[in-house]
Amino acid sequence: MQTLNTTPGGFLKKNRYTLIVLLILACVAAWMLQERYLSMILDYICIYTIAVTGLDILFGYTGQVSFGQAGFYAIGAYTSTLLSINLGIPPILSILLGAALALLFGILIAFPASRLVKHFLSLLTIAFGQMVYTYIVGAAWLTRGPSGITGIPKVSLFGYTFKGYQSYFWLVLVAVVLVLLMKRNIINSRVGRAFIAVRENPHAAAGMGINVAKYKIMAFGISAFLAGLAGAFYAHMVGFISPDTFTSTQSNMFMTMLLFGGIATISGSLIGAAIITVITELLQSFASAQTLVYAGFILVVLFFLPNGVVGMWDKARAMFLKKRLGKKEVAS
């Protein structure tokens, strides 16, 4: 089996292009890290990648749509903020607790959600996102309402404090790498195959012994956990959160990133998050038209890139390989 080839030489040869791309990305990142503003963009890319990866496991692999990821993002951000400010819990721990609470909400919402499909599921998730938003605006005693919370403590680890955007990048980078490795491991496992089977044909999946509801709930839980984790990282990066960040625009942004990068691919969430974050930054002066820009992107994807940037790249590579193979056959 080719897929089982794990010798180092084989790995280098098979992943040549991936390694080249990673090297280029590392150089670009190193250049961006020299400046504060550009480092912030890198931080955002990492944070969004985490949230979009969760959405990909839910939507891309398991086929369960969610337009309410901002709700989990908010739960992670607010929980970690409040725990670290009010109870003095170290941020590195409160971030995990924030993600854990989001996970809990994800599982709760998944019980009704696992019985719904398509547009009914969309409506439920939109309603969930809206409920969380309404709550954080209204519950001023806890969340300080629309004015938001300032002075969120920075993350410290082993006595080192991640104060600036530059140093924070290393923290979120480690998180992204771990999350993407975890995603790859899950997708190539029995659990990942069950997710895809549920997406492809829930009846046949059940017939093959897969507890469809259980795997839908699991996918919801993972996506909520990762959105909550991203939200908590976000809160401790900027040091200030307010309800404005957690509107449906945020959910739509995650979905746009996923669709643009390519659903059900390992690197699609990273690529989508990177491209859309950079474009959003470039279009800062049109901030009021943000939703319109996202809508435009989704239309572009629907008409021209059904499998996102990664799908386009794979297609191009397949064509190139075919051409080369064709030439070889002619030669021999």
Added chain:
Amino acid sequence: MTENIMLEVQDLTIRFGGLVAVNAVNFQVPAGSIFGLIGPNGAGKTTLFNMISGVYAPTSGKVIFNGQEIQGRPPYKVNALGIARTYQNINLFKKMTVLENVMVGCHTKTHSGLFSSMLHTPKQRDVIKKCLGILDFMELGDKAELKASSLSYGEQRRLEISRALASEPKMLLLDEPAAGMNGAEKEDLQQTIRKIADKGITVLLVEHDMKLVMNVTHQICVISFGKRIAFGTPEEIQQNPDVIEAYLGGGLDV
């Protein structure tokens, strides 16, 4: 009869609103046999299959598998008990490869959970080896890396059987496996069904192709309009006047 009974259906009935789709059907499938379930279109064969495999819960009656009452259990539990099935309308995971389809079939025979999957790339060698073995058995070994949707119709039917076999069933339900196959493919299928039975797997076969059913089965149950009208060996069934009437039409007096 002293042989073991693998599956017993007792007075199985299901109503959809006012319609009685299956009405008090009884039959026993001996372990290790190939058992045919035939009847005209709309007789209720697939509905019976769906009750046995857990898709529908019967209105009344029992399904006893291996000495255990299983009626009303969800499909994933029925599969875990040892009943695997194929579908009349092919129900593959189209975007997965042939091999991955079969690997999904191993779901209940493997046990890695979410956390063990997350932390390390699981050792899948054994699963892959087993699934490739099944594909070789079904003569699909050279197609393992192709997308399921790229297979021909007959190959897709064989893949459905491969996937079902991956769950190591005690009993295999085949819902019209020969539909859409040409003559040569039907010949192959006949051999395959025999080979599966030789492995000790009990086969319950719903099929319209009479030649195939008569050639391959040990016993046949005939249903018409949701009721059992005959039961016996292929030879007995071929001479049964009720069956001939049901198939050829009982004339205008029905």
